[in-house]
Amino acid sequence: MSILVTGGAGFIGSNFVLDWIAHVGTPVVNLDKLTYAGNLENLANLHDDPRHIFVRGDICDRALIDDLLQRHKPRAIIHFAAESHVDRSIHGPGEFVRTNVEGTFTLLEAARAFWSSLPTEEKDNFRFLHVSTDEVYGSLGPTDAPFTESHPYEPNSPYSASKAASDHLVRAWHHTYGLPVLTTNCSNNYGPYHFPEKLIPLTIVNALAGKPLPVYGDGQQVRDWLYVKDHCSAIRRVLEAGKLGETYNVGGWNEKPNLDIVHTVCTLVDELRPKPDGTSYSTQITHVSDRPGHDRRYAIDARKIERELGWRPAETFQSGIRKTVQWHLDNPDWVANVQSGNYKDWVARQYAQ
Ligand code: NAD
Ligand code: TYD
Numbered sequence: 484m485s486i487l488v489t490g491g492a493g494f495i496g497s498n499f500v501l502d503w504i505a506h507v508g509t510p511v512v513n514l515d516k517l518t519y520a521g522n523l524e525n526l527a528n529l530h531d532d533p534r535h536i537f538v539r540g541d542i543c544d545r546a547l548i549d550d551l552l553q554r555h556k557p558r559a560i561i562h563f564a565a566e567s568h569v570d571r572s573i574h575g576p577g578e579f580v581r582t583n584v585e586g587t588f589t590l591l592e593a594a595r596a597f598w599s600s601l602p603t604e605e606k607d608n609f610r611f612l613h614v615s616t617d618e619v620y621g622s623l624g625p626t627d628a629p630f631t632e633s634h635p636y637e638p639n640s641p642y643s644a645s646k647a648a649s650d651h652l653v654r655a656w657h658h659t660y661g662l663p664v665l666t667t668n669c670s671n672n673y674g675p676y677h678f679p680e681k682l683i684p685l686t687i688v689n690a691l692a693g694k695p696l697p698v699y700g701d702g703q704q705v706r707d708w709l710y711v712k713d714h715c716s717a718i719r720r721v722l723e724a725g726k727l728g729e730t731y732n733v734g735g736w737n738e739k740p741n742l743d744i745v746h747t748v749c750t751l752v753d754e755l756r757p758k759p760d761g762t763s764y765s766t767q768i769t770h771v772s773d774r775p776g777h778d779r780r781y782a783i784d785a786r787k788i789e790r791e792l793g794w795r796p797a798e799t800f801q802s803g804i805r806k807t808v809q810w811h812l813d814n815p816d817w818v819a820n821v822q823s824g825n826y827k828d829w830v831a832r833q834y835a836q
Contacts, residue, residue, distance in 0.1 A: 485510040487557040489542050489590065490564030492517055494677045495614070495711055497525035499561065500535065502715040510534045512555045514548070515564065516541045516582075524817060525676040542586035548593040559610040559722060560594055562587065565649075568680055569618075569642045573775055576641035583645035584652070587613070591656045598662060612722050613653040613666045617707070617732065618643035620668075622778035629707075629738075629782035632668070632730050639776050650730075657728040665725040667718060669733040670783045674711035674803065675810045679821060682741060683708075683804075686748045687811045688818055690764040691756065696749070700773030702742030705780040709735035710803030713796040720794045731792070734783025737800040742768075747800075751808045 490496040491513035500511050515521045517539055529535040540547045542564045566579045598609050620630040621637030638647040656662040677684040686696050717733040749765040788794045811818055
């Protein structure tokens with residue numbers, strides 16, 4: 484029995500597809516539009532593997548999704564496809580509403596039609612797993628308790644608002660139509676195949692290139708960080724044993740201010756690829772203008788998924804970030820290729836002072 488993955492050429496989706504083939508081994512139909520963030524090089528290891536069926540297409544294309552569901556009859560849909568970068572959502576929110584809200588709606592409607600037509604046993608086993616973010620909960624004060632699953636939704640950016648809207652649609656399709664959904668709300672991921680517009684890969688790539696390491700505002704904004712392969716194992720676990728209609732917060736128990744993250748990365752690159760002149764990469768740190776409406780702190784209470792499903796992250800931040808820096812050093816071709824094309828245009832626009 485196959486699964487249908489959307490957005491499986493992006494950062495987390497491609498890690499998930501690789502992880503699924505390695506751990507489960509059943510076929511994956513991978514529907515991805517290949518926006519600037521989709522990179523088939525991430526899946527190069529599956530090039531000749533018949534278990535990976537790649538389809539270039541848009542989650543807003545109902546006819547295409549109907550056709551894929553009829554043809555492959557997946558037992559689950561794992562929905563990653565989204566516009567995912569907060570800064571891009573500030574410059575151009577329209578695409579976020581289209582993909583994240585309209586796309587999720589289209590997928591839910593197609594899933595509902597398909598699921599309704601299934602025989603009882605397959606209907607009972609079908610799952611729609613929606614991959615979402617902790618950003619839907621808004622911003623915490625320094626001493627506030629971390630987000631639980633019952634924290635009110637208070638999204639502050641066009642990105643988080645569009646993800647919150649998609650979460651609400653998923654919830655409503657369960658309550659109204661009985662669609663067997665599961666939702667995960669995860670904190671910031673890092674690891675291999677991360678597009679270098681996000682903080683950690685941008686810091687690694689810019690450090691190695693001798694470029695400035697941009698830190699927004701005072702750099703004291705706090706995020707929780709999870710190694711991407713731990714996110715993949717959490718999704719597999721929720722798919723396997725999650726209670727229908729429930730949401731599960733997924734986090735790494737690794738709350739850190741951005742400036743600490745950048746310094747940690749610099750120290751590791753200093754160790755693993757020292758500069759010939761002996762100075763630290765941290766001398767490249769540059770404070771730049773803050774992001775408008777920048778959320779001050781996210782923190783995840785991931786006790787529910789541990790208590791109910793027995794999931795905990797395998798990596799600490801120290802082990803995960805070391806693997807991540809080493810991966811970038813070991814994959815210079817991937818880094819070089821991802822830096823060509825659209826990515827350069829975007830970086831030039833975002834950091835033009
Ligand atoms: P990403 O931007 O790296 O990848 C998104 C993928 O979706 C790309 O391959 C892109 O081509 C594809 N896509 C975009 N629009 C599409 C459309 N209309 N139709 C089909 N495919 C389309 O994102 P990511 O970081 O891998 O995030 C994946 C999911 O996980 C998103 O839903 C995101 O909200 C969520 N999430 C991300 C993080 C994080 O730290 N990156 C944390 C929690 C949750
Ligand atoms: P990012 O990786 O864009 O993820 P998100 O906004 O979804 O949390 O950013 C992580 C944090 O790092 C966030 O507080 C913004 C900050 N940041 C910088 O300070 N400099 C940068 O160049 C980027 C991309 C992000």
